[in-house]
Amino acid sequence: MLKLDGDCNTQSTSLPSQAEGRRFIRLPEVRRLTGVGSSFIYEKMADGEFPRSIKISPKLTVWRLDEILGWMETRARSQSSALS
Numbered sequence: 001m002l003k004l005d006g007d008c009n010t011q012s013t014s015l016p017s018q019a020e021g022r023r024f025i026r027l028p029e030v031r032r033l034t035g036v037g038s039s040f041i042y043e044k045m046a047d048g049e050f051p052r053s054i055k056i057s058p059k060l061t062v063w064r065l066d067e068i069l070g071w072m073e074t075r076a077r078s079q080s081s082a083l084s
Helices: 029-035 039-044 065-083
Strands: 054-057 062-063
Touching: 029 039, 029 062, 029 065, 062 065
Parallel strands: none
Antiparallel strands: 054 062
């Protein structure tokens, strides 16, 4: 069973459990989590620098939450090491 989260008003401050991290999220949630806009997301996907979306149906595109969180962690680590 797929779990989709289209509600970008949902706010959670705790890290997701392993099962929670495997869920699918939609674009508004990707934007909310990353703090970047749609143009940036699609440009970086085209360059291979952002997790690829998954086309579930002709009108439904999702991302894996664990991949988005991993991308964010990698960005934070690379920024921290650049500042050191």
